[in-house]
Amino acid sequence: MITSIWELFNKEDLYECYQCARCTGSCPAAMVLDDTYGPRETLLRCLNLGQEAVVTDQRIWYCTTCNVCEDRCPQEINIPELLTAIFNIAAQRGNLPEKIKFGVELVAKTGRTLVVSDKVNRDRQKLGLPALDPLDVDAIEGILKKTGLNELIEFS
Numbered sequence: 001m002i003t004s005i006w007e008l009f010n011k012e013d014l015y016e017c018y019q020c021a022r023c024t025g026s027c028p029a030a031m032v033l034d035d036t037y038g039p040r041e042t043l044l045r046c047l048n049l050g051q052e053a054v055v056t057d058q059r060i061w062y063c064t065t066c067n068v069c070e071d072r073c074p075q076e077i078n079i080p081e082l083l084t085a086i087f088n089i090a091a092q093r094g095n096l097p098e099k100i101k102f103g104v105e106l107v108a109k110t111g112r113t114l115v116v117s118d119k120v121n122r123d124r125q126k127l128g129l130p131a132l133d134p135l136d137v138d139a140i141e142g143i144l145k146k147t148g149l150n151e152l153i154e155f156s
């Protein structure tokens with residue numbers, strides 16, 4: 001089991017940051033949160049306060065993994081990859097919002113990220129699209145077991 005974000009992300013890359021704040025200035029999550037949160041702040045908290053301070057912070061889940069911070073970073077620091085490492089450890093620690101659990105359960109059970117209701121299929125028919133048939137979820141079950149996600153989430 002992975003126990004440190006530094007097993008998934010090269011800590012040395014963060015020392016390339018020169019604190020210009022372009023990442024936070026472009027981050028959609030930072031725009032809707034208070035001014036103490038953003039990719040630059042996450043990076044600083046990792047370095048100054050350590051792993052526990054970030055993996056227990058519920059605000060990390062506001063990240064949409066849009067990659068804008070990496071695109072705008074003059075030092076090409078891959079902050080979405082850092083956040084992915086943080087998500088992994090946070091989930092193990094039980095910091096996993098209900099909406100994420102719901103999404104994983106939906107994918108596990110249906111293979112899709114949205115509920116295919118009768119209305120969805122009626123709307124598709126109006127657009128000349130075929131109805132969505134149930135998908136084979138055997139492969140997804142294998143992924144859940146291999147990644148350990150099935151142990152982190154109690155499926156209803």
Ligand code: SF4
Pocket residue numbers: 023026027028029030038039062063064065066067068069070079080083
């Ligand atoms: S990937 Fe996450 S942290 Fe980076 S800009 Fe997008 S929402 Fe913000």
Ligand code: SF4
Pocket residue numbers: 016017018019020021022023024039040043072073074075076077
């Ligand atoms: S854009 Fe890059 S260099 Fe600038 S603060 Fe963000 S991570 Fe650091």
